[in-house]
């Protein structure tokens with residue numbers, strides 16, 4: 078018996094070895110540079126290392142690869158199954174993948190699609206297809222239905238008053254801490270704020286049954302899906318045993334969403350004007366696209382909830398961590414903001430899109446934050462058929478990681494990348510808006526840096542659906558805070574990143590607020 082098992086294992090190992098040697102050495106990627114080091118998870122399995130309390134290994138790895146000129150435009154790891162994992166480290170390469178590669182092709186379908194592993198994991202987590210894990214036509218109709226409410230024309234009038242109201246609430250929390258002299262952990266404040274905003278906009282009301290999930294704070298999935306069991310192959314991760322960590326909480330979340338959808342539907346029916354929509358759920362229901370199966374809408378709402386809060390909250394926190402260490406920058410921003418918004422108290426309805434548009438320094442601040450702390454550090458993509466990436470042929474069947482973190486910390490593009498320098502994003506006085514030539518051959522200089530695309534929100538067909546919502550929140554909160562307060566970072570607070578799906582501040586961000594005159 079024992080010898081048969083050993084024989085079987087030996088045969089399996091031989092098959093794996095032949096497969097590995099064949100895939101590795103017949104690949105057009107042969108001879109391409111390999112990352113010098115990196116965790117076993119990345120270089121041997123092509124997987125994201127599970128989060129742990131030590132260093133941010135994933136960021137360090139991506140930055141090192143991005144900063145190494147020899148690994149430009151791509152570098153390659155091979156998993157033990159011989160599948161190439163290709164890191165794309167140049168803007169040209171990333172555009173080839175995300176813009177050209179994801180473009181619709183009449184007969185053959187797009188050259189690349191969402192990364193295979195992330196797709197499976199997300200499918201598992203959300204308990205079915207959704208905007209975040211579907212591909213092809215199944216993704217396209219969802220995008221078509223869900224995008225319009227997130228475009229500025231619908232988004233801003235529906236949501237800016239509520240965002241401004243939420244910003245004002247955060248300011249009063251800061252005022253309490255100002256008076257008792259203690260620092261406040263802003264990542265928690267911003268997580269509540271962004272969670273309130275996305276829920277309000279999804280369902281169009283503040284009166285949701287948060288009791289169904291045991292309180293607003295529990296509107297998170299928990300990270301059971303990052304557990305070891307979720308990563309097990311051969312469908313083991315689909316078993317009830319593997320999902321036991323997060324299935325119960327997902328079901329409670331879905332109960333909450335079913336209830337919230339019913340509330341949104343009823344309030345839309347009660348409206349006089351049924352042709353316009355004040356929330357995402359109303360627009361989605363009216364499209365009729367979910368009539369065949371309401372559970373598909375539940376999955377999409379769950380996806381939007383998760384995509385819509387922590388990315389923006391952590392970006393705000395990193396932004397405040399930089400501002401709090403840079404009083405001169407605060408004063409520079411303050412001058413512009415005070416001129417536009419006037420002295421506090423600023424009523425929520427006095428914050429208008431026109432005023433926010435007059436704050437280019439605020440734009441530069443959030444762009445520099447997203448450069449230095451991109452919420453999503455790489456974009457995983459699966460290659461359907463051979464694709465040319467900045468001159469290199471990447472064979473079908475490979476996985477690609479577009480290395481956003483490495484690109485944005487590349488000193489050839491962003492000199493002195495560790496420095497938080499908002500001037501990178503400020504157009505020179507001679508700049509004429511709309512004068513955007515093709516940027517493909519551009520080499521980046523301080524004069525044209527502001528034209529570098531917003532890769533942190535990713536490019537192409539799958540670009541971030543909530544980009545305008547995130548920017549609305551970022552602008553409103555940064556402007557409101559700087560208009561009222563001076564900030565300093567608690568001296569013991571070390572700012573470090575940790576990746577738990579998105580980049581978060583590992584030790585939180587503890588800020589002292591001091592009211593301006």
Ligand code: HEM
Nearest residue numbers: 381384385388389392452453533534535539541542543547
């Ligand atoms: C600073 C804030 C944010 C950043 C940096 C960000 C970044 C990104 C990135 C990089 C992706 C692509 C992920 C991938 O392809 O693997 C993405 C996709 C997406 N984001 Fe965001 N995001 C932010 C905020 C939001 C918000 C507020 C929402 C609101 C609902 C949202 C909804 C989505 C959705 C639905 C997708 C999938 C789009 C598709 O595949 O069609 N995001 N985002």
